[in-house]
Amino acid sequence: MTPFDDARRLHALSELRILDSGVESAYEDLVALACQLTRAPVAFVTLADRDRLWFKACQGLVMNEVPVESSLCHLAILTPRQPFIVEDLRSDPRVAHLAVAPGMERMRAYLGVPLLAPLGIALGTLCVLDDRVRRFETDQIESLQRLARQITLLLQQRETLNRLEELDINFSAFMNNxxxxxxxxxxxxxxxxxxxxxxxxxxxxxxxxxxxxxxxxxxxxxxxxxxxxxxxxxxxxxxxxxxxxxxxxxxxxxxxxxxxxxxxxxxxxxxxxxxxxxxxxxxxxxxxxxxxxxxxxxxxxxxxxxTDALTGLYNRRAFDLHLAEQLQRAEEGTRPLSMLLIDVDHFKAYNDAYGHPVGDAALQDIARLLLQSCRDGDASFRYGGEEFAILLPGADGVAAQQVAERCRLVVAQHPWSRRPITLSLGVATHQPGMTAYDLTEAADQALYAAKAAGRNRVAG
The missing domain is CATH 3.30.450.20 (PAS domain)
Structure with missing residues (x-):
């Protein structure tokens, strides 16, 4: 199997049911924006099928598909973690073997950013082309990467909608029979x-x-x-x-x-x-x-x-119910509400190094330490694999920061038998009009900032 026949990528595309789908304005808007940000005349959203490159959205040129032997983007997905840049298509030996696709004869420069599925599989690219030899600037590359992440989110939303549609069909059959x-x-x-x-x-x-x-x-x-x-x-x-x-x-x-x-x-x-x-x-x-x-x-x-079977904390379903209840009270103005989202730093490496039984025991200890660090009335949840959440009814931003720092310290100072374990925490406080999604997204962005700033810290 060649890299172009990657079964995981082909399966992911099949699950999305996006190949040969119709025009969607969200993708068209993003390729138009890609041209503006990079000052390039041509931009595409492409998806790499087994024998062809299929174009989901086009700006500057109208393309439907090209065979793999004419596909720059099939080369780009071979380096899924970094952009693929060709400053001169006629002199770069990496692309010398490619046939020129009809309509692309004038193109001289290429910048492609792979579109990554959740498991790191490259499905295709967001790419721009220019009819002149050029060097792409750093801020242009970064802008294209940001747009590529937005396209990845669109693809994930499509997958979610496909699953919801299937679930709805199954739910109706189950409920009515x-x-x-x-x-x-x-x-x-x-x-x-x-x-x-x-x-x-x-x-x-x-x-x-x-x-x-x-x-x-x-x-x-x-x-x-x-x-x-x-x-x-x-x-x-x-x-x-x-x-x-x-x-x-x-x-x-x-x-x-x-x-x-x-x-x-x-x-x-x-x-x-x-x-x-x-x-x-x-x-x-x-x-x-x-x-x-x-x-x-x-x-x-x-x-x-x-209840989460491993840690004994509330699970994600309980989180949704508690959050809905507390948000309603916060919107009624009876008391403030804050949220902590918590990620165990580098926990995959911990699992890989010591094995999942040791990792599970560590998660149980972390859950116990979090419960000890919370106030009466706070609710702790296992939000995901190595992610936790805490709802803090009655806590404003200052009080939430104090609880978060207490949680961070108690875990960092615990005498772990293997190696130190630390937490990154994001703090968000309810503001009038916030939905459950808004509050959770604010905490998630704060958590992302804590991890980006070096981990083992509180942000919010």
Whole structure:
């Protein structure tokens, strides 16, 4: 296999489903900007297929694809960590073997920056060409690298959207073909989603239910349903119980319902999963036994769903729920909110040197030290592999900096048995109007600054 046939790159491009896709303004805007910043007449976004170079966006020349034997960009991806620069295409021996692609005869200089997938695989390039021999300036190269990173983000977003689309298809199939009733209510208690089994059991259509509340649909049962719903949303904890409903046509039935808070882009909603237990309600002793078993399973699942198995800290799902809750309170002006994002410095090298069991033990110790360094009421999370997060309700920027520095010191001064371990920490404090994404992004940028400044420090 040649470098041009790299199976990982070809697989990544296949997953993106981008080859031979249509024109997208975001890519066109970036190639136009690339020409402006480098003062070059031609710019392309290219993707390296097995036997061809395909052009996603063009500025200055209209190209669709060129064979690999005419492709400068296939050479550029051989050095994925640095730009590929040719000051004179007619005299540089590195490109002497390449055929000249139609339309490219006048081009004399080339600058290409590889587009890297998350695992460091070069998928293609952002490149500019000039019809004169030239030396590209340092700031022009850096500008093109910045634009290339933006294109990489677009590609990652495309991959995410592809996965979400697939998940949505699978979710719909699962929800509409399972044996359970499922529904979602918004903050005004109106039904915003119901699955097919729910409609079939109730004998209603979506138009009958969506946008309506329990008091409109089943007034007799509504007070009890609302009481349970309000408890779930007030405590932000799951709840379960037997619910008795009377349909508009007078039928009585019972649901075993499990309700829980659900973080959505519009805030926290109420979700419910219910199973029809009408046929078994009269066999009370059997039902009670099954209830106990179900409660134990739900309790274990609930604990697993919000806890990281290795460190015992809250996990990423719990982080999203806690952040949504604390942001709502911060927006209401009841108290400030700060966030710490934490990265264990050079932890991959630590794992490589001492092995994953030792690395896992170190992560457990770090989690324990972070918990000891936090204040009462703070919440600690394992955010990713070697990344942690801490939410600090009631902490302004000064207090958050103090907690962050305490966390950094307790880890740096711990008597590690192998070699010292340090942390880089990013601090961000909520400002009015900030979303969960804004606050997390601010903390992430601060963390990036801490690492860029030498690590083992706090930034924010």
């Amino acid at each position: 399972g044996p359970f009733v499922a529904y979602i209510k918004d903050r005004d208690w109106h039904y915003s989603y119901v699955n097919e089994p729910c409609l079939q059991q109730l004998g209603l259509t979506r138009d009958d239910i969506l946008g309506k509340d329990d008091f409109t649909l089943w007034p007799e049962a509504a007070p009890r349903l609302r009481e349970m719903d309000e408890q779930v949303m007030r405590e932000l904890k799951p709840s379960r119980q037997i619910e008795r409903l009377v349909t508009p046509d007078g039928r009585h039935f019972f649901w075993q319902s499990y309700k829980f808070p659900l973080a959505t882009r519009h805030g926290i909603a109420l979700a419910g999963l219910s199973v029809d237990v009408t046929e078994h309600i009269e066999q009370q002793h059997l039902l009670e036994a099954s209830q106990r078993q179900l409660l134990d399973m739900m309790k274990a699942a609930e604990q697993r769903s919000v």
